[in-house]
Amino acid sequence: MRSQENYAARIIELLTKRGQTLALAESCTGGYIAHLLTSIPGTSKVFVGSVVAYANETKVKLLGLSNQTLNNRGAVSEESALAMAAGARSLFESDWALSTTGIAGPGGATKRKPVGTLYFAVAGPKDSAVHHIALADLGREKNVKAFAQTALRSLFDAILANNKPKTT
Numbered sequence: 001m002r003s004q005e006n007y008a009a010r011i012i013e014l015l016t017k018r019g020q021t022l023a024l025a026e027s028c029t030g031g032y033i034a035h036l037l038t039s040i041p042g043t044s045k046v047f048v049g050s051v052v053a054y055a056n057e058t059k060v061k062l063l064g065l066s067n068q069t070l071n072n073r074g075a076v077s078e079e080s081a082l083a084m085a086a087g088a089r090s091l092f093e094s095d096w097a098l099s100t101t102g103i104a105g106p107g108g109a110t111k112r113k114p115v116g117t118l119y120f121a122v123a124g125p126k127d128s129a130v131h132h133i134a135l136a137d138l139g140r141e142k143n144v145k146a147f148a149q150t151a152l153r154s155l156f157d158a159i160l161a162n163n164k165p166k167t168t
Contacts, residue, residue: 023092024050063087085121
């Protein structure tokens, strides 16, 4: 399996070649994905910004997540992940956005959403997709790292599948 840093570097390389940009909206990963990306030289050419939206109010104010979605589906849901990605893409006017929302633990879990639950969304130039994974409780730090790796891999695959470079 490839390392998180390797996916980050490959994403930066692909986006640079295509002249495309990326934004993030992170909740449960707490800025870890932004850290991985900004550890790569040349990232500033494509990475336009990130919101660590841990509080629901931040998700609403900065990313446009509706209170209705929060009340009906919760912050950890497909709908919230999609809205967060769309909000980040709009806020930063980027070609791509990745969002994460989940339960890294040890608290915050419910029977329906145990520790290790992750929803993440990729919003791109053509469409958006949301994903859900449920990991065993690996502990907070390992959960965050696993969440980040999974989300980066999915973002890389989405960028690769959208094989038309931006023309100038």
